[in-house]
Amino acid sequence: MTSEQLLGLAALHSWKQVLARFDKNLDTLSSDDFQKRVAPGRNRLFYLFGHLTAVHDRMLPLLAIGDRLHPQLDEAFIAHPDGTLDDPVSVADLRSAWTTVNTRLTSAFETFAPHDWLQKHTAVSDEDFAADPSRHRLAVVLSRTNHLSFHTGQFILVK
Amino acid sequence: MTSEQLLGLAALHSWKQVLARFDKNLDTLSSDDFQKRVAPGRNRLFYLFGHLTAVHDRMLPLLAIGDRLHPQLDEAFIAHPDGTLDDPVSVADLRSAWTTVNTRLTSAFETFAPHDWLQKHTAVSDEDFAADPSRHRLAVVLSRTNHLSFHTGQFILVK
Numbered sequence: 001m002t003s004e005q006l007l008g009l010a011a012l013h014s015w016k017q018v019l020a021r022f023d024k025n026l027d028t029l030s031s032d033d034f035q036k037r038v039a040p041g042r043n044r045l046f047y048l049f050g051h052l053t054a055v056h057d058r059m060l061p062l063l064a065i066g067d068r069l070h071p072q073l074d075e076a077f078i079a080h081p082d083g084t085l086d087d088p089v090s091v092a093d094l095r096s097a098w099t100t101v102n103t104r105l106t107s108a109f110e111t112f113a114p115h116d117w118l119q120k121h122t123a124v125s126d127e128d129f130a131a132d133p134s135r136h137r138l139a140v141v142l143s144r145t146n147h148l149s150f151h152t153g154q155f156i157l158v159k
Numbered sequence: 160m161t162s163e164q165l166l167g168l169a170a171l172h173s174w175k176q177v178l179a180r181f182d183k184n185l186d187t188l189s190s191d192d193f194q195k196r197v198a199p200g201r202n203r204l205f206y207l208f209g210h211l212t213a214v215h216d217r218m219l220p221l222l223a224i225g226d227r228l229h230p231q232l233d234e235a236f237i238a239h240p241d242g243t244l245d246d247p248v249s250v251a252d253l254r255s256a257w258t259t260v261n262t263r264l265t266s267a268f269e270t271f272a273p274h275d276w277l278q279k280h281t282a283v284s285d286e287d288f289a290a291d292p293s294r295h296r297l298a299v300v301l302s303r304t305n306h307l308s309f310h311t312g313q314f315i316l317v318k
Binding site for chain 1: 160162163165166167168169170172173176177197198199201273274276277292293295297298301302304305306308309310311312313316
């Protein structure tokens with residue numbers, strides 16, 4: 001295996017590891033747990049779960065993997081804070097959307113050669129990418145992996 | 160810049176970004192805040208901060224960067240849970256240790272060529288590394304970056 005390949009694989013492994021940790025905790029939660037807040041006055045698990053699902057769904061077009069699967073989540077879980085709108089979906093709907101989106105992303109990442117990781121993401125123009133080649137897919141995936149870790153730290157506070 | 164270099168730089172950028180986010184929040188906290196818990200019945204900020212400092216200090220020998228600077232933190236912040244032992248240091252001591260350790264780590268990472276990222280970490284034997292070349296320094300740094308993100312998500316719950 002080349003150095004490039006090893007470097008790309010490390011990012012894939014990190015993504016999978018953080019996702020597995022989140023999913024392991026997810027399996028222990030009841031529907032009632034999702035209405036609990038991570039700390040007094042803070043977001044409900046339900047909101048955070050919808051937020052994470054919407055953010056990961058947005059990665060599909062951002063990384064040129066495919067069209068969005070669940071754009072209807074953005075209004076309640078990205079555009080507005082928790083408690084503003086009625087919940088647009090059920091916990092079961094979110095669990096299903098979460099699994100579908102992440103399976104799609106992980107399957108794509110598993111096919112990425114080093115060259116693919118270093119392709120520009122779609123929110124940056126050709127011109128800006130020429131000036132700053134660090135605005136690639138890998139940067140997005142590392143950032144989203146950290147984002148998921150950040151909220152996993154909050155999720156696990158609810159028993 | 161080569162593909163290898165771009166891939167290594169992405170990890171460095173991710174590390175710096177997560178550290179900067181944590182440090183930005185740290186600047187807003189008073190000594191009293193450190194005695195607060197991230198959620199009822201959970202760890203105090205003080206404990207988490209000592210834990211993170213000890214874990215990052217351990218990266219110095221683990222990544223063959225240098226000797227440990229603060230091994231005395233392990234007993235209270237790694238070997239025991241919060242509330243078991245008296246706090247062995249002050250918040251000011253921890254702030255200072257945190258900055259020193261991370262400055263040392265980041266300075267080393269900035270000199271890492273792709274080949275350096277892919278060196279084995281010191282907790283794996285030559286034999287095991289030959290069988291599994293993914294047990295390199297980069298894997299440790301990505302894992303610790305996620306670990307810091309995880310606890311940052313908890314830290315920011317305390318205002």
